[in-house]
Amino acid sequence: MLIEQSAYANRWRTVAPDAKGLFALGGLVAAFAAAGRLEAALAVTAAVVAATVLGARVPLGLYLRVAFPALLFLAVSALSLALSVDRAPGDGLGVHVTGAGLDQVSRVTGRSLAGLAALLFLVLTTPLTDLIVLARRLRTPEVLLDIMVLCYRTLFVFSGALHDMRTAQAARLGYANSRLTFRALGDLTANLTLQIWQRAHALHQAALARNSDGPLRFLPTPHPHARRHTLLGGLAGALLAALGGLLAHGGAV
Known part of the structure; x- marks a missing residue:
């Protein structure tokens, strides 16, 4: 219910879902582009969270409450990837941290955080009715x-x-x-x-x-400035994807 509360109360409620979908897509592309460098992924995450909290005016407390279960699952997964269990001398079990494990944790954590931020942006600013309209346009x-x-x-x-x-x-x-x-x-x-x-x-x-007489239909929400919003959302998503690529490339160089 927290997600629906935010979706209907945020400042970008009336923005066309196509625009928000393009921005979220740019965030996902940036998440994979910057996954090789944790600093780049964290920068992308911060940019998307700022757009959600400062731009759409989603309350930070509500945002953290919605993200907490996913963050907890990510923390447990990262811990299991970082630790390696094997047999120690004396037929015991040894637990240690390896460099390869830490590198894998860095990649997975960075990609997951940025991807989570992009998805939370979409669901916390877009009601389900608009999401269904967008999904129907995507066939x-x-x-x-x-x-x-x-x-x-x-x-x-x-x-x-x-x-x-x-x-x-x-x-x-x-x-x-x-x-x-x-x-x-x-x-x-x-x-x-x-x-x-x-x-x-x-x-x-x-x-x-109903005799399976076609899909469920309902009236979509009108968006008078849909074309302008879509253009701006596409540009913002492209800039975000470019930012992720540039930060990852800068780290590689």
């Missing part, structure tokens, strides 16, 4: 777009049902002590599982009733 299979729409709707249904159940349990003092808390959580899990199954079944029946 994405309609079945994938339908699944995206249904999953998107299901998330809000799930969140609403969870909120209502927790509110009802709290009104009956279901969380007054530890014993009641465990019992309430068990009831919440059981009832929520049943509701999700029932609503998923109803959604399946509704889809069957």
Whole structure:
């Protein structure tokens, strides 16, 4: 829900999704171009984060909360790449850090951080409805777009049902002590599982009733200055990709 909150509240909400998609694509190209040098990748990451936080006015706290799970996964992955486990003298296990491992960690971490920043820029500034319009223009299979729409709707249904159940349990003092808390959580899990199954079944029946009569359609958001935004987004993405290439080339020289 934090992502949707940011997508609808940021300053670049009305910018054409094509422009933001081109800028994100430039960030991904720059991430791979600068992956051989950690300093270059960090510079690209900083540029994209600055565009998201300072340009689109996405709150820094919200940005960090959304990025935290991915950063935690990246930290664990980097640690596993840096450490090497082998047999030590005396039939024991030895853990040590190798130069090759550190070089691999540098490449993977730099590329991942820059790529993550580019993707977060796109999802934190663009609502899903605009993303689906953009994906449809890129000839994405309609079945994938339908699944995206249904999953998107299901998330809000799930969140609403969870909120209502927790509110009802709290009104009956279901969380007054530890014993009641465990019992309430068990009831919440059981009832929520049943509701999700029932609503998923109803959604399946509704889809069957449509006889697969074409994809799901909705009205797109109008963007009066789409051409200008797309041109500016393409130029910014090209500059970002060029920046990544120049920084990586400068490090190689």
